[in-house]
Amino acid sequence: MWRQRSQMFTVFQSLQSTYYMEGDTGHTVFQTQFGRIAVNICYGRHHPLNWFMYSMNGAEIIFNPSATVGDLSEPMWPIEARNAAIANHCFTCAINRVGTEHFKSEFTSGDGKKAHHDLGHFYGSSYVAAPDGSRTPGLSRTRDGLLVAEMDLNLNRQLCDKWTFKMTGRYAEYAQKLTEAVRHDFKPKIVKE
Template identity: 90%
Template sequence: MSACEFESLEDCLETHLPQAELTEVKRILFGKETKKLELPACAVEAASEHDFELKGYRFEAAQEQLRPPRRIRVGLIQHRIVLPTDAPILDQINAMHSRVGEMVEVAAMCGVNIVCFQETWTMPFAFCTREKEPWTQFAESAEEGNTTRFCQELAKKYNMVVVSPILEREELHDTLWNTAVVISNSGNVLGKSRKNHIPRIGDFNESTYYMEGDTGHTVFQTQFGKIAVNICYGRHHPLNWFMYSMNGAEIIFNPSATVGALSEPMWPIEARNAAIANHCFTCAINRVGTEKFKNEFTSGDGKKAHHDFGHFYGSSYVAAPDGSRTPGLSRTRDGLLVVEMDLNLNRQISDKWSFKMTGRYAEYAEELSKAVKQDFKPNIVKE
């Protein structure tokens, strides 16, 4: 079986392990069991009709005496590109709008309050090619672009916050950014968050297209909670998650586009660890499929030139501050993951573990300020 045919770790475990062992293995791998969410029959039928996976889970929090529950639902959407990479650009964008529109409609049937799409969702992940044309033509205005207008209509129609990661063209300076546009359930553009960390791996270097973002660690106050967007490669940097949390994020979304050979062993760990360390929920989203390009390119690994970057392995999931996480979506299929969470769990776990209260932030800040200076001397004691 090839990597792109392996459906999911969870399916493999459930197929081959006896029930008693399966329960214990899941507890160790995934933490406290997340209960399945009962989803409307119309949503299940629509997902089947449109050929995408639909899963639902819920995280529970303890009932408090002074605070009512703060239950909300998030939706994570993963998908493959619809048309070949050499199809006309507008056709590709419109096809993606149509596909995601179908999936958001099902999310609305499931009562989703906040939906997040994958990194640069309207286009192939063409940055591996290092070609500028025609890929930069996919770039749009974050405030007035066709995709933002499309998402505004979805947000108003379904009373849903929409997180839309796009390739942004900033007209004022004619520059490109990897940007997540956050649209309120009112339909207004609440703001945008640009990718803080740019991968430089072998000869794969996205700074060919855009540089590190300049929006810092912005958190957006929505009707359904305070959210942040840590785009793709930023998940490898613990301090990046931490700074969103320090600014008050209750849910941090991580829209990504990453392939198996590069990062899959890290994938189940990083967002989950960030949820634990920062007393918040984290949502990891990855695309699926294999995207082929006309011109060959190399990947700086000594192998021959090839026409694709590799298999995007999906496996989108949500992690909670108590160390538990949902099962992931498929590694191969388009999918919608619906997750109900009670945001009160963040403070409940913070009160229990006190990671933020026991953090030595003043000391870290002082030592970091020294470490970034040219005359820095590590604090090493020698005999």
């Protein structure tokens, strides 16, 4: 089962990486009358550094609109945005569509399976997570819905001051190691017995 999910995840990653192009505008945050917001698109939710960079750029609310199917990532769904809210002292909005989209032409996903007309069931379950780890109930898995949530943006600062995750981060060291890690000759630091 794990191998099957892993393959499906890789296939979707490949599909999204080849069908859509990654953005190159940085992790932009928008000042609005409702607060400083950012938009982390679909697959970007799987990368903790995306959430982190939006937060470092001052985001108070990070939206993550998605179109993801059950077999692909549903076990991670209730955790990812909630964890990002806690780790980055901000509100996160995990948004997913519902239903099944059928395409007129068959296509393959590079997973060795025969051609098909849909990606699977989009499981909805949208929710909002707060920086204290609380979250709203999820919306329906099968029906469109509207979620209205009240967000006290003061909670972001209060928890930042209480938990101090940002203050205690070792950002200079992370930056140095990330710079090294993208080099072709990178060797991980592993202590052997």
